[in-house]
Amino acid sequence: MATLQSPTFEVSIGGTFNSIHSLVIPMEIAKPFLDAGHTRVKVEARFEEKSIAFHAALIKRKGNILMMFSKNNQKTLGIFPNDYFEMQLFEDTSKYGVELSEEFEAVMMSDYDAFQQFETLSIGKQRGLIYAIGRYKNSQTRIDKTLILCENLKRGIRDPRQMLKPL
Numbered sequence: 001m002a003t004l005q006s007p008t009f010e011v012s013i014g015g016t017f018n019s020i021h022s023l024v025i026p027m028e029i030a031k032p033f034l035d036a037g038h039t040r041v042k043v044e045a046r047f048e049e050k051s052i053a054f055h056a057a058l059i060k061r062k063g064n065i066l067m068m069f070s071k072n073n074q075k076t077l078g079i080f081p082n083d084y085f086e087m088q089l090f091e092d093t094s095k096y097g098v099e100l101s102e103e104f105e106a107v108m109m110s111d112y113d114a115f116q117q118f119e120t121l122s123i124g125k126q127r128g129l130i131y132a133i134g135r136y137k138n139s140q141t142r143i144d145k146t147l148i149l150c151e152n153l154k155r156g157i158r159d160p161r162q163m164l165k166p167l
Contacts, residue, residue: 004032004091012084013069020074020081023067025089030058030065033089040097043067047077047085055098098127101134107146114150125160132164 006029013020033041044053052073059066079085094100108115118126133145145164152163 003093004036004038004089006032006089008086008088010084011087013074013079013081021068021070023069023087025058025065025067027065029089033058033091034060034065036091038091040092042090042092042094043087044090045069045073045077045085045087047079047083050077052076055092055094057097096123096127096130098130099134100130101142103139103142104130104133104146107143107150111150114153117153118149121158128160129163 009026009029011023011025013023033039038058040055040057042053043056044051054073056067056069059068074080077085108118118129121129129149133142133149136142136145148166149163152165152167155167157163
């Protein structure tokens with residue numbers, strides 16, 4: 001079965017909702033994904049010679065479809081409000097709706113008990129923890145934080161604010 005993908009389209013920050021962190025996605029672009037039950041998508045955005053890929057949610061709000069577009073993504077592309085740039089959506093085939101770092105995956109696969117506990121968390125908590133660990137630039141820090149997460153999961157800690165803190 002082929003994965004869904006949209007045609008390339010132009011979009012700008014702000015628009016209808018005048019937010020510097022959201023994009024209004026045209027209904028004709030979002031509809032095939034939503035009709036197929038996909039509320040999360042993989043995104044490729046291009047501006048001039050730069051491009052980025054990331055995962056995002058399609059959010060229904062007041063009859064429109066929105067997507068959050070972080071300040072960091074804006075900075076990476078070098079865009080400002082009211083700049084038009086190209087975007088293309090793809091079906092998200094990842095398990096958690098976000099890319100796993102190699103370090104996170106390796107540590108989780110080496111600790112079966114912690115992985116089983118991780119799998120019992122809601123998909124949103126899983127994704128949030130993966131994002132939190134993935135934000136660290138240093139590979140060793142990602143490994144250390146994932147090890148702390150594993151230990152805290154096995155201790156029964158379920159509060160996301162406490163899960164990455166050593167005891």
